[in-house]
Amino acid sequence: MLSEGSSFMKGMALGGIFCLLLSLLGSFTPGMQSSPEDQHHHHHIKAPTNDELQSLSEPQMVELSQKVRVYCVIMVQPKVLVYWATAKDTWGKHCDQAVFYSSESAKALEAVDLNEQDEWAKLHKALKHAYDNSGDLRWFFVARPTTFAIIENLKYLVLAKDPNEPFYIGHTVKSGELEYVEYESGIVLSYEALRRLVNVFKDVEKCPERGRSLWKLSEEKQLAICLKYTGVFAENGEDTQGKGLFNSKSVGSLIEDGMSKNSLDVVEGCCSDLAITFSGMSPNQMQVMMFGVYRLRPYGHNFHDSLIFLPPEGSDND
């Protein structure tokens, strides 16, 4: 009786220890103790103020505008072909290069076939492909199918940043010790950040090719972890007033939030004038957004911007 009891107790103790171990490992984010460098890096990236750009002549503005060039990594799914077609015909036209990445091939879908269903593996492969095919483009923007981006405002945000420095920008979220960029609202990577990422891909211990089965991290967190290994940290993209530039919801959704909070000025409180992304949008909403962003305006409101971006050639909706 006593021996059975004691093996039962041993079993309980062993089970308890095992359980404790598992739960500890589950909340353990692999990697580093915080080093002194962590304390000094910037968490927020702001768009340049007007004074910094005041004294430029027109030719100088044109030259500056041509310096920042963006490679858009647009993830699509063959199931919803209309998102691919819409992104291609709307905001994608404003990327210097827009490349579509799909989980599988499909007729009529002009996209790089990643031949993957796992979300992290898709992102992993797409980023590697983008790096290998970037040509002389130095900024990378990753979008989901329902994301709409205003590339001109992205260029303005990173205007004064050197792409040979590591930048990983978007709407940042903190999860325990980890700060990552939210996938849904778009991810911006400088050339150096991507270069370091592709390099750490070689170390499958630190940065696995696909999600581990036991405790699967979301792909946005996995990306942050891999980048963290290389010393690249997430930074929140904001305008000069501190308003976030990357949004995971649509304009309408954000307005609704503002209205339900009974904000005094619903529009002022909603979103930045120089917002870069909105998400969760339907294809029709994207078409209307094209009009709202690139055409609809009141006569007589002139802006003295320090950059010059021309409408794309052969385009009928901007």
Next chain:
Amino acid sequence: NLMMVLKLCTATQKWANREYRRCLSTHRVWDTLYEDRNVAANLSQNVRLLCWIMTGPKNLESRTKHIRATWGKRCNKVLYMSSVETEFPTVGLNVTEGRDQLYWKTIRAFQYIYQHHRNDYDWVLKADDDTFVVIENLRHTLSKQDPEKPVYFGRRFRPFVQQGYMSGGAGYVLSKEAVRRFIKGFDTGKCSHFSTIEDMALGKCMETMGVEPGDSRDVKGRQTFHPYPPHMYLVKEPPRKLPWYLLYDHYKPREGPECCSDHIVSFHYIYPVEMYTLEYFTYHLRPYGYKYRGCVPILHPYPKVCTYTLHILGRVGMQP
């Protein structure tokens, strides 16, 4: 040698500017590069616009207050017309509420405006409490017109009235003279409340009183007044039979991006969330540095050889 290059650059730029100016003069008005805040401010003084919004007690909280919070204040004067006077503020007209009272409301509204505000306007805009209006664009259209002429503008519909009539929901705007004639029509009995369909009935009175229906489209033939929300026009559709909501149009309707002017005046069936969304799109959100389509100066991008030359000349201390 460098001076020669520079001379060539300057000459080419002068030519490009000349071409650009010529383009502007043929394309009557719509170009950002000549738009100027002062012009907009002057317009506000020179094109006095009185707006009246057709509303009622039930809609003040749910709709009208959002107009008050957005475009209402851009009119030189705005009046919210209802059956009841309130602190909103609303004007109480001698009517009851209901769809069949809309023409009575319209008649009484114009009579009220003519009685109390005759000298305060050049133009009178009527809009519904679910219409979104870009006042600056309306003023700009009207700045080319003479308010002493009997004319009115809006989204022109074909049926029922010989010369057509303007859609009520999209909003219509009457010149000072047109308002005078409308009032006179009812004073003399030439116009009457012969129908409850407000826009069509007003259109008939306009025709009777010799008020001309104007063409509100922009230089590219794009519409400025819209009786439905943006998604019903802008979304590209494969070639198809005209949808029902375009069948009344007087001018040949277009679907897709060519439907609508960059400088739209109105959209209709716009409820509060979309009202604020359009306000955000129109007055806030913009692509930094973007040169809107229209007449674009030809010499973009500035040739590198010219930039380089200027740089060199600067370095050796020579002024171009």
